[in-house]
Amino acid sequence: MADTILVVVEQREGKLNRVSWETITAGQAIAAATGWTLEAAVVGSGAASIAAEVAGKKVAKVYAIESAKLEPYTPDAFAAALKQFLTSKQPKLVLMPHTYQVRDFVPKLATAMGRTVISDCIGFKHEGGKLVFTRQMFQGKLAADVSFTSGAPWFVTFQNGSFRGDKAEAGASTAPVETVSVDIADGVIRNKPQEVFKEAKQAVDLTQAEVIVAVGRGIKEQKNIEIAKQLADALGGDLAASRPICDSGWLPMDRQIGSSGQTVAPKLYLALGISGAIQHIVGMKGSRAIIAVNKDSEAPIFEIADYAIVGNLFDIVPPLIEEVKKAKG
Amino acid sequence: MKQVPQKDAPLKLNESGTWIREDVSYEVNEPDAYALEEALRQREKHKGEVVVITSGPARAQQVLREALAKGADRAIHLEDDKFVGLDAFNTAKAIAAAIKDEQFDLIFTGLQSDDYGYAQTGVILAELLGWPHATIIMQIEKNETGIRVKRELEAGFFQFVDMPTPAVLTIQSGINKLRYATLIGIKQAKNKPLRKVSLAEVQSALGENLQKIEKLYIPQKTKKTEHIEGAPAEIAKKLVDKLRNELRVL
Numbered sequence: 045m046a047d048t049i050l051v052v053v054e055q056r057e058g059k060l061n062r063v064s065w066e067t068i069t070a071g072q073a074i075a076a077a078t079g080w081t082l083e084a085a086v087v088g089s090g091a092a093s094i095a096a097e098v099a100g101k102k103v104a105k106v107y108a109i110e111s112a113k114l115e116p117y118t119p120d121a122f123a124a125a126l127k128q129f130l131t132s133k134q135p136k137l138v139l140m141p142h143t144y145q146v147r148d149f150v151p152k153l154a155t156a157m158g159r160t161v162i163s164d165c166i167g168f169k170h171e172g173g174k175l176v177f178t179r180q181m182f183q184g185k186l187a188a189d190v191s192f193t194s195g196a197p198w199f200v201t202f203q204n205g206s207f208r209g210d211k212a213e214a215g216a217s218t219a220p221v222e223t224v225s226v227d228i229a230d231g232v233i234r235n236k237p238q239e240v241f242k243e244a245k246q247a248v249d250l251t252q253a254e255v256i257v258a259v260g261r262g263i264k265e266q267k268n269i270e271i272a273k274q275l276a277d278a279l280g281g282d283l284a285a286s287r288p289i290c291d292s293g294w295l296p297m298d299r300q301i302g303s304s305g306q307t308v309a310p311k312l313y314l315a316l317g318i319s320g321a322i323q324h325i326v327g328m329k330g331s332r333a334i335i336a337v338n339k340d341s342e343a344p345i346f347e348i349a350d351y352a353i354v355g356n357l358f359d360i361v362p363p364l365i366e367e368v369k370k371a372k373g
Numbered sequence: 374m375k376q377v378p379q380k381d382a383p384l385k386l387n388e389s390g391t392w393i394r395e396d397v398s399y400e401v402n403e404p405d406a407y408a409l410e411e412a413l414r415q416r417e418k419h420k421g422e423v424v425v426i427t428s429g430p431a432r433a434q435q436v437l438r439e440a441l442a443k444g445a446d447r448a449i450h451l452e453d454d455k456f457v458g459l460d461a462f463n464t465a466k467a468i469a470a471a472i473k474d475e476q477f478d479l480i481f482t483g484l485q486s487d488d489y490g491y492a493q494t495g496v497i498l499a500e501l502l503g504w505p506h507a508t509i510i511m512q513i514e515k516n517e518t519g520i521r522v523k524r525e526l527e528a529g530f531f532q533f534v535d536m537p538t539p540a541v542l543t544i545q546s547g548i549n550k551l552r553y554a555t556l557i558g559i560k561q562a563k564n565k566p567l568r569k570v571s572l573a574e575v576q577s578a579l580g581e582n583l584q585k586i587e588k589l590y591i592p593q594k595t596k597k598t599e600h601i602e603g604a605p606a607e608i609a610k611k612l613v614d615k616l617r618n619e620l621r622v623l
């Protein structure tokens with residue numbers, strides 16, 4: 045029998061998390077390279093409607109793993125449900141998106157099965173019959189190809205944006221959906237989650253900004269933020285920041301860009317002293333143009349920059365403010 | 374807590390291209406510093422003891438010394454060069470073995486490390502100990518039945534979770550404001566207990582690594598990036614030209 049790849053898509057409150065399409069695309073690519081069979085699963089109460097949506101894609105089968113105890117999400121219930129399911133199905137490879145929810149339960153699940161997760165991958169290679177997964181190391185400064193040295197199932201999570209969700213192929217016909225009920229014993233679930241909420245409404249909305257000047261830890265001290273502010277003012281733009289700047293209280297949280305901040309897509313994003321960690325990049329990679337100033341020529345931010353200036357921001361920014369002012373007359 | 378290469382340190386690959394050369398400067402993993410700070414704050418509120426633990430070569434003792442100087446009561450060092458090469462599963466197993474006689478109520482870890490970035494060790498440790506866990510934590514309050522924690526979710530969402538103790542929590546940067554060590558703290562740290570645990574002591578708990586780094590390398594660039602070079606004044610002129618004529622934002 046051929047080996048199986050299982051993609052576990054993510055649902056939240058009965059809706060498919062769109063990032064799951066990227067994982068389906070990844071699964072289809074690995075299936076094409078290896079000749080393995082691709083299947084998918086949805087976990088949750090009321091997973092059936094999402095399973096039907098996934099069944100439209102090119103997958104051999106979709107499982108809806110159901111139990112009333114899966115709502116609301118808890119790591120205990122998700123790990124227990126998937127462990128039961130995977131132990132009976134024995135897929136070779138289990139793929140999931142590297143979401144906050146997945147990183148909350150998948151290391152527990154793998155450990156409970158005596159297995160391991162290669163987490164936060166950005167791609168895969170299949171060379172000479174060997175499957176390796178590529179992931180960023182040292183916050184994107186280096187990359188590593190990582191292989192499994194243990195038995196199946198192999199767990200892999202993929203970083204947001206690593207595959208194109210819109211490239212997930214549709215199937216020639218709808219895949220069969222099988223509902224699987226799992227038993228989760230009393231006492232398994234120890235956490236009691238409350239309602240999900242958003243902090244008081246943000247005072248600053250950067251999503252409509254045309255020009256953003258963003259500062260990172262390269263700005264060194266709170267008082268230096270002033271020069272970034274001057275540049276933003278000269279350009280008629282808004283000031284934003286990476287997370288450490290907001291963590292330090294140098295700028296308010298509502299100016300934070302990234303996975304736990306705002307997602308922006310201005311005409312121009314000027315990054316000053318930002319290294320380009322993935323959690324920052326997901327919040328600004330949709331910008332029309334990115335200019336990065338960083339003293340480290342190997343900073344990952346340069347991989348997504350349209351214009352790169354390798355240098356000390358304290359040398360570059362003051363003359364730039366003057367030139368911009370001159371140009372504006 | 375883990376010691377990782379300093380953020381600005383230039384990294385060089387080792388001979389075999391499977392890890393970095395060790396001759397770089399190191400610092401404490403950033404989220405771990407927040408985890409320590411949170412432990413100290415919880416102790417200030419509820420009394421008790423803060424114990425810091427690290428696994429790594431002799432150099433990693435620096436992390437423990439700093440933590441003791443900031444106010445931790447005692448330290449445990451799983452000391453061996455080989456601890457660096459363990460995968461998250463075995464690192465968690467080593468830690469679990471080293472603390473088997475302890476009676477902790479809470480274990481805090483940073484939510485991920487700045488070097489590997491696996492985001493797994495804390496959660497694996499919880500499973501090995503049979504304890505509940507919660508990840509990406511931004512607030513911790515004691516309540517009648519245990520604790521109430523605030524989990525950060527994506528895109529600005531949060532969630533409170535009630536859970537019993539003992540528990541493992543992985544702490545997010547920014548949960549609190551970090552303190553500095555005081556001179557008196559640094560002095561006192563010298564007399565605080567630091568227990569060393571050798572690889573031999575925990576070896577029987579460990580197994581083979583379940584995953585392996587085949588190759589470490591500098592990532593290939595995929596995007597076409599235009600470098601703007603010259604003296605700062607020249608760069609400024611060139612950039613303004615781009616801003617006006619190519620990007621049309623001026």
Ligand SMILES: Cc1cc2nc3c(=O)[nH]c(=O)nc-3n(C[C@H](O)[C@H](O)[C@H](O)COP(=O)(O)OP(=O)(O)OC[C@H]3O[C@@H](n4cnc5c(N)ncnc54)[C@H](O)[C@@H]3O)c2cc1C
Nearest residue numbers: 260261262286287302303304305317318319323324339357
């Ligand atoms: C779950 C999770 C969520 C997160 N959410 C976010 C988020 O929403 N947003 C976010 O930004 N981060 C987020 N992070 C943190 C993220 O991983 C990085 O730690 C952070 O983005 C790094 O910020 P930085 O680039 O400013 O700092 P660093 O990584 O320290 O980079 C500073 C850069 O400045 C450069 N530099 C230093 N001095 C100068 C100088 N004089 N001139 C020019 N360049 C200089 C350095 O070369 C370096 O590249 C999150 C992390 C996690 C784990």
